Amino acid sequence: xxxxxxxxxxxxxxxxxxxxxxxxxxxxxxxxxxxxxxxxxxxxxxxxxxxxxxxxxxxxxxxxxxxxxxxxxxxxxxxxxxxxxxxxxxxxxxxxxxxxxxxxxxxxxxxxxxxxxxxxxxxxxxxxxxxxxxxxxxxxxxxxxxxxxxxxxxxxxxxxxxxxxxxxxxxxxxxxxxxxxxxxxxxxxxxxxxxxxxxxxxxxxxxxxxxxxxxxxxxxxxxxxxxxxxxxxxxxxxxxxx
Amino acid sequence: xxxxxxxxxxxxxxxxxxxxxxxxxxxxxxxxxxxxxxxxxxxxxxxxxxxxxxxxxxxxxxxxxxxxxxxxxxxxxxxxxxxxxxxxxxxxxxxxxxxxxxxxxxxxxxxxxxxxxxxxxxxxxxxxxxxxxxxxxxxxxxxxxxxxxxxxxxxxxxxxxxxxxxxxxxxxxxxxxxxxxxxxxxxxxxxxxxxxxxxxxxxxxxxxxxxxxxxxxxxxxxxxxxxxxxxxxxxxxxxxxx
Numbered sequence: 001x002x003x004x005x006x007x008x009x010x011x012x013x014x015x016x017x018x019x020x021x022x023x024x025x026x027x028x029x030x031x032x033x034x035x036x037x038x039x040x041x042x043x044x045x046x047x048x049x050x051x052x053x054x055x056x057x058x059x060x061x062x063x064x065x066x067x068x069x070x071x072x073x074x075x076x077x078x079x080x081x082x083x084x085x086x087x088x089x090x091x092x093x094x095x096x097x098x099x100x101x102x103x104x105x106x107x108x109x110x111x112x113x114x115x116x117x118x119x120x121x122x123x124x125x126x127x128x129x130x131x132x133x134x135x136x137x138x139x140x141x142x143x144x145x146x147x148x149x150x151x152x153x154x155x156x157x158x159x160x161x162x163x164x165x166x167x168x169x170x171x172x173x174x175x176x177x178x179x180x181x182x183x184x185x186x187x188x189x190x191x192x193x194x195x196x197x198x199x200x201x202x203x204x205x206x207x208x209x210x211x212x213x214x215x216x217x218x219x220x221x222x223x224x225x226x227x228x229x230x231x232x233x234x235x236x237x238x239x240x241x242x
Numbered sequence: 243x244x245x246x247x248x249x250x251x252x253x254x255x256x257x258x259x260x261x262x263x264x265x266x267x268x269x270x271x272x273x274x275x276x277x278x279x280x281x282x283x284x285x286x287x288x289x290x291x292x293x294x295x296x297x298x299x300x301x302x303x304x305x306x307x308x309x310x311x312x313x314x315x316x317x318x319x320x321x322x323x324x325x326x327x328x329x330x331x332x333x334x335x336x337x338x339x340x341x342x343x344x345x346x347x348x349x350x351x352x353x354x355x356x357x358x359x360x361x362x363x364x365x366x367x368x369x370x371x372x373x374x375x376x377x378x379x380x381x382x383x384x385x386x387x388x389x390x391x392x393x394x395x396x397x398x399x400x401x402x403x404x405x406x407x408x409x410x411x412x413x414x415x416x417x418x419x420x421x422x423x424x425x426x427x428x429x430x431x432x433x434x435x436x437x438x439x440x441x442x443x444x445x446x447x448x449x450x451x452x453x454x455x456x457x458x459x460x461x462x463x464x465x466x467x468x469x470x471x472x473x474x475x476x477x478x479x480x481x482x483x484x
Contacts, residue, residue: 016294044299057332086293090299101390103377108284139339148428154344190446193445195439196439204433
């Protein structure tokens with residue numbers, strides 16, 4: 001019997017998540033979309049209140065096919081309406097500036113993912129406490145257990161919102177300068193400038209008691225490293241390749 | 243007669259743009275909001291199609307109280323409905339990761355701005371051509387005049403969308419670690435990790451003819467510089483302090 005290879009899991013494509021402009025850049029398989037999400041800490045969430053769209057930045061994290069964030073003003077809408085509300089959660093990494101030989105071909109290299117689903121409150125106190133520990137550990141490996149435990153008051157003051165990814169699409173451009181064939185010979189400067197988000201040297205809180213060491217879990221947080229690589233490592237450390 | 247000082251110009255505050263969570267971080271004056279916008283190239287735009295919110299990343303630029311971008315899928319909605327459509331355009335800069343002594347006080351330092359208005363097509367061909375030149379020069383000083391001119395076909399294929407900022411709010415956190423007074427003495431590692439977006443060394447297109455020099459206008463694009471600082475300089479070079 002021949003070995004069978006399963007096709008990669010992918011999100012269903014409809015009008016909602018189909019990549020329209022430059023559709024050759026589109027990705028719908030889970031692995032591509034997850035890789036874009038897991039390299040980020042900040043997303044932007046679109047939601048509607050009384051017919052007005054809002055776009056709010058927030059920290060988020062992924063657990064399987066669920067995304068979580070806390071305390072955005074989407075809470076306002078959720079509180080009004082007990083059922084889930086439709087949201088679009090988007091992540092974007094800017095990877096380069098592309099200076100071409102004509103205005104039309106100026107561009108950027110980037111990776112972005114749009115996720116569609118319905119937002120709901122995580123209300124169970126135990127589930128909420130677990131979610132917040134996961135958030136800490138997802139960004140900063142093994143950190144939650146080293147912290148002063150959350151108080152009941154803190155948990156009460158924290159809103160955790162979740163959504164299942166019903167549909168998603170990724171979009172990637174990575175080709176740098178791409179000009180019209182007849183333009184390459186023109187005496188015009190054209191170049192790609194890489195862009196990356198990096199962390200600087202840790203600034204330890206000056207009020208720490210003497211002798212508190214940097215935890216092993218933060219070994220990856222080295223000066224000058226790319227934040228997207230650090231975040232991807234943290235996610236894999238907690239969840240493997242899920 | 244005493245000198246009079248005008249109060250700084252500010253956006254009107256209503257339910258739509260009032261900063262709710264952590265309202266002490268809110269800013270409504272034009273100068274604060276513009277400074278956040280002008281330090282960015284990429285924004286996220288929320289809009290509604292058939293009751294579904296979408297959140298799309300795109301390059302944008304500011305000219306006075308108008309914002310412009312091109313070719314987002316908001317075009318789909320605009321095409322259906324001739325009148326302006328409500329949008330929310332948001333810019334976010336992540337400035338640091340803040341690791342506190344309890345989960346609740348973990349945070350990030352950031353600058354963000356949300357702008358509300360109605361999107362419309364820039365349809366006049368001359369205005370469109372000018373807008374695209376401005377876009378190039380706003381990011382890359384004096385560059386538009388050095389390029390191969392746009393063809394009629396290219397202009398036709400480009401959609402330029404504009405909006406007047408009706409209302410906006412900025413939000414800034416920059417205080418680093420801030421713990422409960424009684425937690426500072428605990429033997430827990432706490433620190434701030436600065437985050438910055440930087441550009442790398444230019445990668446000139448290998449197909450340039452010999453002898454094409456780097457234009458003077460790109461002198462600010464030096465390896466390792468912060469992109470937000472470069473973009474703010476470019477904006478001021480074109481528009482001064484407007």
